[in-house]
Amino acid sequence: MIELLKQNITAHISLSDTETEAFYNLFQYKTIKKKSFLLREGEVCKFEGFVVKGLFRVYHIDQNGFEQVLYFAIENWWITDIDSFTNERSSQLFIEALEDSEVLLISKKDKEFAYENLPKIEKLFRVMTQKTHVALQRRMIDNLSKTAELRYIEFVEKYPQLIQRLSNIQIAAYLGITNVFLSNIRRKIAYKK
Amino acid sequence: MIELLKQNITAHISLSDTETEAFYNLFQYKTIKKKSFLLREGEVCKFEGFVVKGLFRVYHIDQNGFEQVLYFAIENWWITDIDSFTNERSSQLFIEALEDSEVLLISKKDKEFAYENLPKIEKLFRVMTQKTHVALQRRMIDNLSKTAELRYIEFVEKYPQLIQRLSNIQIAAYLGITNVFLSNIRRKIAYKK
């Protein structure tokens, strides 16, 4: 369980055994049942989480009641509302488990403790935030310039393991289209082959 | 000139006089004429820049030759291709001056020097990247859920000082619509009043 987190971190920085130990001890293990929430709109996000097992969706509900998926997180991904967590303001997002899941959570206080006492951790999170940001920039450009059909095709290619675990409703909410239109796209693609 | 940068940094962290001095000495001053480029697609981005004066657009050209504006930067904003800069890979972006401009540039080597010798700087850039990321998340959600008309109205409200300095072509490229459709939107809004 801790192993997966260890691997994830080692990919970015190298920690001594003492540092490793100190850092991992800051995390709290938690299981979340399918359809329950790690965070709801209006709450302050008290954690940054590492997904050990399962699947989450991070989404926003707009004025018209439509759900927009900001991102999904499966094993080996991190989840939080970074805005709410860092600025301690009320969240505009929901984080919901789409499967029975397991996470490792770190609180703001403990994360700050890590920043101050384990300088490499500051680097870890800076690098991670940068990577996430670059990925979001790419997605922004794609959403501005590509058709929904192309975005769907590329999503399937990029995250094949995710596709199988998501309903078309969820995929459509990520692509920014209706599930009806996604259905049309899928038919069109199937017909082409 | 240095004053503006000093203000910008003080908003995030506080540095001693010695630290301040050491950090500022890492920057190089440069003027860029209107319509010339700080970065072109295919180049590796060798700098992170702080805009002292002027206006830049950071954009991507897609397969069909359309320009997508990732963001604009005026006085007091930072510009770089964070992906190209940090990973030293060839950029997919153009950074062009839309007015005669002045910037302060820091190289990767000098930024890394700062990270290692001025620990607060690591925090500075982590916090800045986080803020930028949160803003991009908001824009992503807006682009998924709001009509172009609403996005335009909100853009005008949020960046009134920017609107006056941008052509409608640039604004449209930021909103992800054609300038023809932006023109329709503007007519519709003017008619309402």
Added chain:
DNA sequence: TTGGTTTATTAAACTAGTTTAATGTTTTTG
């Protein structure tokens, strides 16, 4: 100061994506 280039507007035909609603299928849950 004129002539070339970029910009903004308008119109009209078009296309990508939405909305609503109906139908059958699969999944969940008591």
Added chain:
DNA sequence: CAAAAACATTAAACTAGTTTAATAAACCAA
């Protein structure tokens, strides 16, 4: 296991946004 709920598909009418093209205005540059 049965009933209810959630899901995927299809059709048809609709709307938001594009495309192409024409025109006038504004902006440089030689």
